[in-house]
Amino acid sequence: MNIYDVLKEKGITLPAPPPKGGVYTPVQEFGTNLLYCSGCGPDLGNGNTVVGRVGENLTLEEGQKAAYNCMLNLLANLDAKTGDLNKIKRFVKVLAFVNSADDFDKQPQVVNGGSNLLVDLFGEEVGCPARTAIGVNTLPGGIACEIEVLVELKED
Template sequence: MHIEKKLEALGLTLPPPPPRGGLYKSCKLFGTNLAYVSGCGCIIDGPVAGKLGIDFTLEEGQEHAKNAMLNVLSVLKAEIGDLDRVKSCVKILVFVASADDFYDQPAVANGATKLLGELFGEEIGIPSRSAVGMNVLPGNLPVEIEAMFELCD
């Protein structure tokens, strides 16, 4: 099944690629068939601001991570034209704006990783990853994700 059909089966659609927040490329192709997607926030349907452990629950954080990954995939698709070109989801880095006593950043990141697994399957879709707590993120976002993908020829 094609990735777009899998998104549809999950009741999801890719949002338009989010606007850049500065002077950088949203997606950079490099090496042999590698794509790096700059950090994408979790805004899809209107403003989202705050921290995990204060303003948002773990479950809400997982939803924010899923939304950030949808933005990542939207940026990737805009660059490469077709998400079926993804050979491997190599690595993601998940930034979580966190209260001082919130320690579940990896569980928040599961919202993004689960989506990749559902779309691409475990072998291709489950990346290596890091999940880190931050004092603040740009625009007071709760979650931001950057990613690296290997592409088919």
Template sequence: MTNLIEERLEELGIVLPVAPAKGGNYKPIKRFSNEKLAYFSGFGSTTESFQIFGKLGKKVTREQGYEAAKSCILNLLAAFQRDVGSLDQIGSFVKMLVFVSSDNEFYQQPEVANGATDLLVDIFGEEIGLPARSAIGVNVLPGNIPVEIEVLVELKDK
């Protein structure tokens, strides 16, 4: 079977990070509905090569937040490869919830979330990669990360 998504990552010069270890007593990815859907727990932005901490609008810029959202997506794709298999099994990103650690006067959460959806569209195309989405400002996130993302994915029929 051809790995089209892995080839697309290579074309874009994207190397997935090492999949993050889980940070508690939960499943990073939970398949359900006859294994047709996969729910991704919240994935943060921290990788070996991406280390930004703090709140948007205070210590972290909107541009850095955009990059943090992209890093969250790379982490969740790496976890999918580790825990499920080929990224070509992904049929559609259905829903995305983006948490943005925000200063009280920061109102650009959707622009930060665009980092995640822009990257998914670049990799998977609009039909598969563009989910319904919410972007929410929160007071703090675990480990002082600026962005955390969870998604619901529909898998292709086997």
């Protein structure tokens, strides 16, 4: 399975890697064949972003769209770093932060918007990592979601 064929088949175009919002490395190599990806928000650079608090002024579905966009940005950063998303052996860990109303408790369902994208593209074995979904009272710029991932690459 070629991931770029899957993207094309599903009508998904990766955005350009998002600009950095501070002093950090978007994707950091460590250990043997491991990549840690700094958190990405939902701004795809084309005005298609999601700002607000889920459960307050955003619906669950709008939160899921934010998580989906976050994952697209992470894939764009991984593509820029590796030059080939087919090098990914598996997604190891997802850590997600959801900008949530105080009484909102469906953060895992919000993050499914991004997790489902990984499974749809890479399959269960590669695209279904361990995961944590946390509700927070605010995120940079008021974005609805921020997600980071840990990825293992295939042996050369």
